[in-house]
Amino acid sequence: MANTFTRLARSLPFVFVFLPAVAHGQETAEEIIDRVDRILRGESSRGTATMEVVTEHWERSMTMKVWSLGTEYSLVRITAPKKEAGTATLKAGDEIWNYLPRVDRTIKIPPSMMMGSWMGSHFTNDDLVKESRLVEDYDIEIAYEGERDGVAVWEFDLRPKQEAAVVWGRIEYQVRKDDLMPTWARYYDEDGNLVRMLNFSDYRVMDDRLVPTVMTMRPEDKPDEHTTIRYRDLEFNIGLDESFFSLRALRSGGR
């Protein structure tokens, strides 16, 4: 019954979003995480976001347009401030390319720089590649199921699969049971030390879909620093195809 429903839910994401509480009977942890992923992404999406980066030395804010297709493709194009406008990042599979309008060139980020900061933020290039692949790279277990501050939640414990090329030793991930909304994720290094924390908040309906519209990443060793991404609008299932995510498209400048 649950499996049939899951299949149905996958083919009808809109229906699914409005009936989430009914959905989870005896699902495995993997299935739940997979569904959370699908809600947040849809088949394809387009949105506008602002990113605010606060560090010890400077603060800055950027506005960007974001497109995605499935788990394999995404494209981010910065629209403000002026100095960075037009700068774009394309993720295609495992590769990340940056377009630099000032010199009109694209460069591919080498594997050794995947842990480097993305656009000076507290997110890494690796986050762009890996965020959508939790189910593939990690063994997931439900570490806690019950109430936290009066809200029914699952807490998942994600440990890298043996062959997975990931940088985290462990991830903890909390998801609200009622609406499958993620609330936070904690990233630990291989020695089990907390490295950074991602918080989700401001859950709002955008294009008929409930999503967390604010994500804040805080590095554990610098509590005064953070990066906050705020979605201003989001549309889902807009019928993009792979050609939209080509290098040529990256260069030509998106619309």
Add this chain to the structure above:
Amino acid sequence: MLSSGPWWRIGWRNLGRNRRRTAITAAGLAFGYLAVVVLIGWMDGLTAEMIESGTSTFASQLQVHDQEYRPERKIYDTIGGRDGADVYSLVREVAADPAIVAATPRVYAGGLVSSGESTTAGILIGIDPDLEPQVSKLLRSVIDGRSPRIDTREILIGVEMARQLGVGLGDEIILVVPAADGSMGNDLYSVSGIFRSGLAELDATYALMPIGSLQSLVVLSTDRVHEIAAATTDPWLATEAAARIAERLAPRELGIEIEPWTRLRPEMLDYAQLADAWNGVIIFIVFAIAIFGVANTMLMATYERRREFAVMLALGTSPFAIVRTVLAEALSLGAISLVLGALITTPIMFWFYKAPPDLGWFYGDYTFFGALIRPQLKVTLNPPMWVWTALALLLTAVLASLYPAARAARVPPADTLSGL
């Protein structure tokens, strides 16, 4: 004690009684002297080469930084903090120290170096093309092209980076660097030259460009630099020079640290000190072996002359005077050995010093503590060590003859003379 009386003459003449034996023993001691002096010279040479290569390839013997700069090397921690400093007046002050040959400012940034489909992580270094060659050898290791010119977007990269990026002279390179204001500095540069330092890490990651060009790329004003590097006349003067410069610059209250290579690279200093300690061990081992050879010779010589000693004792010579003659003989032997040793050692040392034999055919260059070592038998000339070795040689001769001398002094006159 040994300066007066006939004992010296007796000792000296006794050496002539069996000239072949004396010559062989003296040759043994002389060769010991040669071995010690050359071995120590070579080990000192190796240490000097390591320090020279480790400090002058790029790092230099003395560096000035903001106190916060090391070890994280953040782009914000420039000399004088956010306000920066009058860089060239600081450079002049550092260079004014008598032990400093030259000083030069540097700016560092880490970023991506890209060409076509290839991208690699690079350490970008802004240098003063006029001053830098007086401080480090990197700009003199250009194998193709030339150094970047000031006020241009030219870049000098290592041979390994050039290979990884597939670029040559005049080719275009894209740099992407997180700037000090949080933006992503990016610009096009052209390859003006390619260097080969021999150190894999430098050749693969270092990219040098005019200091102003890097400052504008990473949004630092021209009075903000991360380092002032200086070359000393002798690496061993760096520590004193650092103290003097610290004192001289203290009134400026810039919150800077002035570090000689001995503090920047403590492992190299440790090695140098260990090598020094080994000098003593070498002297000990070589002369400990020699001591038995000399003792054997002296035992033979005194045994052959036991009838003479018996006569001397019977005539009223004190046993102490017998000891003196034997010791005088040993010291004379030591003196002959020393002259012989100096005669064979000096030309060899000067030859190894002036034209060190190249063992390149035997094995290639190698790196040691991150310093490139050429496979040469290069020696350093260390006269105080020669004197110490000479004293050790004489001491060896005396120590080796103590037992034979004591034996000689206790020859029983009556029994010996009666042929027992």
